[in-house]
Amino acid sequence: MTDATHQPLIPDLIDLTNEPETKPEAIESLLDLAVEAGRVDDREQALADLRAREAEATTGVGMGIGIPHAKSEAVVSPTIAFMRAPDGIDFDSMDDEPVRLLFLLLVPAQGGDEHLQMLSSLSRSLMHEETRTALLEADSPGRVESIVLEAVE
Numbered sequence: 001m002t003d004a005t006h007q008p009l010i011p012d013l014i015d016l017t018n019e020p021e022t023k024p025e026a027i028e029s030l031l032d033l034a035v036e037a038g039r040v041d042d043r044e045q046a047l048a049d050l051r052a053r054e055a056e057a058t059t060g061v062g063m064g065i066g067i068p069h070a071k072s073e074a075v076v077s078p079t080i081a082f083m084r085a086p087d088g089i090d091f092d093s094m095d096d097e098p099v100r101l102l103f104l105l106l107v108p109a110q111g112g113d114e115h116l117q118m119l120s121s122l123s124r125s126l127m128h129e130e131t132r133t134a135l136l137e138a139d140s141p142g143r144v145e146s147i148v149l150e151a152v153e
Contacts, residue, residue: 008118009080009148011141012037018083020102023091026083027054027068030104033081039106042074046106049074060093065126069105069119078118079106082144084136101126101135118152125151 013033020026027050034040049072053059059068066089081104088098105118125131131151138144 007149008078009082009145010037011145013039013079013081014141014144015081015083016138016141016144019087020083020085021087021089023060023066023089023099026066026085026089026091026099026102027051027104030068030081030083030102033083034075034079034104034106037079037081039076039079040072040074041076045074046070046072050104050106058092058094060091060099061123061126062093062095062097063126063132064088064097064100065103065123065132066091066093066099066101067103067105067119067122071107071109071111073109075106075108075111077108078111080104080118080122080148081106082135082148086136101132121152122148 018029020029035043040046049070053070060066083102088100091099134147
């Protein structure tokens with residue numbers, strides 16, 4: 001059995017009840033999941049790093065997907081957090097569509113290009129409509145975890 005601290009996504013990093021209404025609220029809510037799971041040891045530093053990355057270019061990648069991400073000294077281990085915004089939120093997306101699926105990717109600053117590999121793998125899997133639909137309809141954190149882990153393998 002793999003130690004949960006080495007899995008990028010665990011049920012504690014999935015929130016199916018919070019429905020953020022703004023981009024900043026979504027990013028902070030996702031970050032709070034990572035902090036509560038012990039994946040981030042300095043919330044303010046991680047938030048500053050996420051905001052700096054977001055200022056470079058939007059992480060609203062289109063098709064209703066937002067993937068804010070950053071490398072940060074504040075990150076303890078590679079992390080993927082997830083939540084939904086069923087009504088959609090403005091994320092300055094490339095296609096101007098509201099975001100309904102929100103993923104946060106965080107990796108330690110010394111993590112090399114690991115976050116780019118995670119981002120690429122996740123993005124490719126989310127291009128498939130059946131994956132997006134399954135995530136929108138998932139009724140438990142465990143189901144989300146299996147969809148995402150299957151998609152990024």
